[in-house]
Amino acid sequence: MARTIRLAVIAGDGIGPEVVAEGIKVLDAVLAGSDVSVERTEFELGAKRWHDTGETLTDEDLAAISTHDAILLGAVGDPTVPSGVLERGLLLKLRFALDHYVNLRPSVLYPGVPTPLANPGDVDFVVVREGTEGPYTGNGGALRVGTPHEIATEVSVNTAFGVERVVRDAFARAQARPRKKLTLVHKHNVLVNAGHLWRRTVDAVAEEFPEITVDYAHVDAATIYMVTDPARFDVIVTDNLFGDIITDLAAAITGGIGLAASGNVNPDGAFPSMFEPVHGSAPDIAGKSLADPTATVLSVALLLEHLGLPEQAQRISNAVTSDIVSRDGSARSTVEIGDALAARVAG
Numbered sequence: 001m002a003r004t005i006r007l008a009v010i011a012g013d014g015i016g017p018e019v020v021a022e023g024i025k026v027l028d029a030v031l032a033g034s035d036v037s038v039e040r041t042e043f044e045l046g047a048k049r050w051h052d053t054g055e056t057l058t059d060e061d062l063a064a065i066s067t068h069d070a071i072l073l074g075a076v077g078d079p080t081v082p083s084g085v086l087e088r089g090l091l092l093k094l095r096f097a098l099d100h101y102v103n104l105r106p107s108v109l110y111p112g113v114p115t116p117l118a119n120p121g122d123v124d125f126v127v128v129r130e131g132t133e134g135p136y137t138g139n140g141g142a143l144r145v146g147t148p149h150e151i152a153t154e155v156s157v158n159t160a161f162g163v164e165r166v167v168r169d170a171f172a173r174a175q176a177r178p179r180k181k182l183t184l185v186h187k188h189n190v191l192v193n194a195g196h197l198w199r200r201t202v203d204a205v206a207e208e209f210p211e212i213t214v215d216y217a218h219v220d221a222a223t224i225y226m227v228t229d230p231a232r233f234d235v236i237v238t239d240n241l242f243g244d245i246i247t248d249l250a251a252a253i254t255g256g257i258g259l260a261a262s263g264n265v266n267p268d269g270a271f272p273s274m275f276e277p278v279h280g281s282a283p284d285i286a287g288k289s290l291a292d293p294t295a296t297v298l299s300v301a302l303l304l305e306h307l308g309l310p311e312q313a314q315r316i317s318n319a320v321t322s323d324i325v326s327r328d329g330s331a332r333s334t335v336e337i338g339d340a341l342a343a344r345v346a347g
């Protein structure tokens with residue numbers, strides 16, 4: 001049956017437009033000749049819009065974006081905009097407003113990719129990071145700022161509802177993977193209130209998934225395992241802050257920022273999910289065609305998987321794998337890498 005994907009595109013700042021152009025090129029290539037087509041709407045959001053109008057993300061923008069099936073985002077952030085304005089006002093606002101409660105970050109060590117680990121083993125895990133709660137909700141404040149008596153709080157919010165829905169999603173993902181293993185990462189020996197809610201929730205949901213092996217690691221120990229034995233992980237479920245930190249480590253051990261893809265997912269389908277490379281706008285290399293678009297291309301694969309097109313998603317992952325294997329160390333431009341990947345998915 002013919003199908004049209006309505007895609008909202010936020011190319012953003014710096015290298016964002018460069019890598020998004022290649023992501024779209026590969027998307028078009030993988031769908032060419034099929035009965036799936038893409039109808040794209042570009043949204044001018046980011047530094048330029050803020051300078052021109054003072055706006056980051058208006059209610060009208062949000063309403064227009066919400067009518068789409070999915071969002072592809074490059075990166076936002078620019079040295080000319082005060083830190084936090086675009087990150088909080090645009091990125092976090094989208095994630096919260098569109099209820100992206102699953103932040104999905106797969107980590108695969110592709111053959112031939114350099115890793116700082118001497119003995120990594122077979123690394124293929126996915127972090128399911130809670131995206132709407134924890135210490136990132138803005139529940140806090142500051143008093144007597146700038147005085148010796150300054151008070152600053154950042155309260156970690158954990159609801160039974162919020163924890164259960166992300167834990168359920170993680171179990172379902174583990175069920176669909178061959179190893180069927182789930183690791184809860186937290187710090188329940190010290191953060192006893194939130195930690196016990198997470199632990200009890202995992203224990204309760206585990207009863208419905210008897211095939212899944214359930215494991216637990218304190219977040220500090222998890223950083224050790226990620227370096228000494230990352231192959232032990234399959235699906236990791238964790239809170240917003242811990243997930244933010246361990247996914248950067250996960251990206252570092254699996255070949256770095258040029259390969260790390262992510263999805264901000266609303267599994268209920270009430271709102272469009274948003275797919276983006278983990279990296280930022282890289283102002284240091286913007287406009288020079290030096291950016292590796294592979295992380296964006298892999299984010300497009302996550303997007304297709306989310307939209308129920310796993311065969312096309314797999315073709316993109318395969319194209320990336322074979323492209324990486326064929327790399328001989330010679331420098332390629334952003335466009336050359338995009339062209340190579342587009343040719344591989346089409347071929």
Ligand code: NAI
Nearest residue numbers: 075076077078257258278279280281282283284285291292
């Ligand atoms: P960054 O990820 O933009 O850059 C870090 C380093 O990695 C730089 O040396 C950069 O050249 C390199 N790099 C990043 N992506 C690359 C790619 N695809 N290929 C090759 N090299 C790449 O992080 P940074 O410098 O901390 O932040 C720059 C701006 O981006 C800031 O305004 C920041 O707030 C924003 N940012 C936005 C994110 C988003 O939109 N999701 C995420 C992270 C940062």
Ligand code: MG
Nearest residue numbers: 244245247248
């Ligand atoms: Mg981060």
